Amino acid sequence: MGTGGLARVWAVAANTFRETVRERVLYNLVFFAIIMTASGLLMGQLSVRQDEKIIKDIGLAAMELFGTLIAIFIGVGLVAKEIERRSLYPLLAKPLSREEFFLGKFAGLGFTLLVNVGLMAAGLALTLAGTGRRVDPGLLKAVYPIYLGLLVVVALALFFSTLTSSALAAVFTVGTVVAGRFSDVIRNMREVTDAPTWLVRILYYALPNFRNFDFKDRVAYGDPVPFAAIGAVTAYAVVYIAILLLAGSAAFRSRELS
Amino acid sequence: MSAAPATQVNGPALDVRGLSKTYRTGLLKKRSRPALKSLDLTVERGEILGYLGPNGSGKTTTLKILMGLVFPDSGTATVLGHPLRDGRWKHRVGYLPEQPYFYDYLSAREYLDYCGRLFGMTASARRQRAERLLELVGLRRSAGVPLRRFSKGMMQRVGIAQALINDPELVFLDEPMSGLDPIGRRLVRDIILGLKKEGKTVLFSTHILSDAEALCDRVALLRGGELVRVGDLAGILGSDVSHMEILASGLAPEAVDRLAPALKASHPLGDRWRLEVGGESLGSVVKAVEGAGGRVLSIQPVRQSLEDYFLKEMGEQRAEDAWELEG
Numbered sequence: 001m002g003t004g005g006l007a008r009v010w011a012v013a014a015n016t017f018r019e020t021v022r023e024r025v026l027y028n029l030v031f032f033a034i035i036m037t038a039s040g041l042l043m044g045q046l047s048v049r050q051d052e053k054i055i056k057d058i059g060l061a062a063m064e065l066f067g068t069l070i071a072i073f074i075g076v077g078l079v080a081k082e083i084e085r086r087s088l089y090p091l092l093a094k095p096l097s098r099e100e101f102f103l104g105k106f107a108g109l110g111f112t113l114l115v116n117v118g119l120m121a122a123g124l125a126l127t128l129a130g131t132g133r134r135v136d137p138g139l140l141k142a143v144y145p146i147y148l149g150l151l152v153v154v155a156l157a158l159f160f161s162t163l164t165s166s167a168l169a170a171v172f173t174v175g176t177v178v179a180g181r182f183s184d185v186i187r188n189m190r191e192v193t194d195a196p197t198w199l200v201r202i203l204y205y206a207l208p209n210f211r212n213f214d215f216k217d218r219v220a221y222g223d224p225v226p227f228a229a230i231g232a233v234t235a236y237a238v239v240y241i242a243i244l245l246l247a248g249s250a251a252f253r254s255r256e257l258s
Numbered sequence: 259m260s261a262a263p264a265t266q267v268n269g270p271a272l273d274v275r276g277l278s279k280t281y282r283t284g285l286l287k288k289r290s291r292p293a294l295k296s297l298d299l300t301v302e303r304g305e306i307l308g309y310l311g312p313n314g315s316g317k318t319t320t321l322k323i324l325m326g327l328v329f330p331d332s333g334t335a336t337v338l339g340h341p342l343r344d345g346r347w348k349h350r351v352g353y354l355p356e357q358p359y360f361y362d363y364l365s366a367r368e369y370l371d372y373c374g375r376l377f378g379m380t381a382s383a384r385r386q387r388a389e390r391l392l393e394l395v396g397l398r399r400s401a402g403v404p405l406r407r408f409s410k411g412m413m414q415r416v417g418i419a420q421a422l423i424n425d426p427e428l429v430f431l432d433e434p435m436s437g438l439d440p441i442g443r444r445l446v447r448d449i450i451l452g453l454k455k456e457g458k459t460v461l462f463s464t465h466i467l468s469d470a471e472a473l474c475d476r477v478a479l480l481r482g483g484e485l486v487r488v489g490d491l492a493g494i495l496g497s498d499v500s501h502m503e504i505l506a507s508g509l510a511p512e513a514v515d516r517l518a519p520a521l522k523a524s525h526p527l528g529d530r531w532r533l534e535v536g537g538e539s540l541g542s543v544v545k546a547v548e549g550a551g552g553r554v555l556s557i558q559p560v561r562q563s564l565e566d567y568f569l570k571e572m573g574e575q576r577a578e579d580a581w582e583l584e585g
Contacts, residue, residue: 004378011375015364022363085359090420093325093353093430094376095345257327258281258319 016108059124075157080166149213277333308470311480352426358417362406410437
């Protein structure tokens, strides 16, 4: 991809960012995330000496939950709705390849989520600081993996949205995300079912393991998180996203827009 | 403006050879519906070609194949001297899809800016071009309004503006008059004629025959995915007068009944009558009208219209299924 290609990806990404920040659903979800983070204050008061941990726990969980909802419900519409509404047609008649469009969509929503996660992290820091508690920079070691996990969800949503309608893509993405949160259960399936080992193994490795991105407890308890672990989860996310984007691009390239 | 490849000035603007497409439908894609059958079509530089046919005749499929939205089963095409798959021609082409839809959350100005960015235009070039096009399509005053508030006709105007953002040499317009009021249709007619004056090539599909008759150098007629006829209007319609039309007043219905054997048709228009007669009976019918106490208001020679020609060509197809004949 030359500089012209990058400029076009950037143009689609910037437009996607504008599209997503003007979505009403985004503000609803961010509003609930703020409510949930603030409710951590109340919960903290009910627990003796656990207040700071609870505020962190709830704040990070809100970031992850609402970030995931944004990634899924905005992500599945990014390509599928453009096809359903035919707004994609005049764009593809311009010097914009389908791959550039697809990448631009990913980058655009990725940037929206970065801003969202940043705002929610700032909200959590303000909640801690506003109640006289210490704002630990180590929180970033939980926030960053959450963001990586959200990028994987976006890539999944985009992948499914190139294959089917936005409604079905939402169902498939939610299913995959839920299954990916319980990947340990899948690994242990062979002990409790007659499922063939090879099938269990394929499922375990094919599904995204969202537990890899979960550093919330370690950070909330103040346990050390080595940079090597952060590096490993980054590599995992990069590889998984790259595979999804390549597969999604290939599917999108061969899809007829009739 | 855009980083367009060097212009090739020789050869046709569009050359299509043996283009075919069959849609597979149904859950298992077992049913098939042929949409285009071995289409051969050439569009010369600087001409306006009307691409005509009933609904489902393959017009939109042809344009979708050219724009890379659907893939042909067979055949080739050359656009501005470049093979279809090459894609370099996209810098020099504009396209208005049928019933276009754009982003709810953008204004017309923002949308045109976005389109300009896809062509690699600079910010100042985008701004200037967008303002010029908004003026051209009559949307300058609504340029900052979100597109979700636009009517169908306004959306169509945005569609035409985005198709021209890169100052294209070749413009494909799929049903450009669709959804437009008479003022809008006149505006689009003027834009198309303006493009021709600038030396651009225009291929537009329509089933509104009066538009084709008013604008086209040549027309191509499609039926059931097959090209039935292509040529200039004079060649297709001929220059011969098919009949004469007499507008008369003061005639009683019984008088018209007496004239019937000499008439091809008669139509009451309030207190007047429109009488269609062959050239050879003109003199005797005029005399008979005056003899019956009537008054001849006008006599006009009538040539075969595009509408007449197409209805004849469509033959077995019921007119109401095939066309939306508009004045």
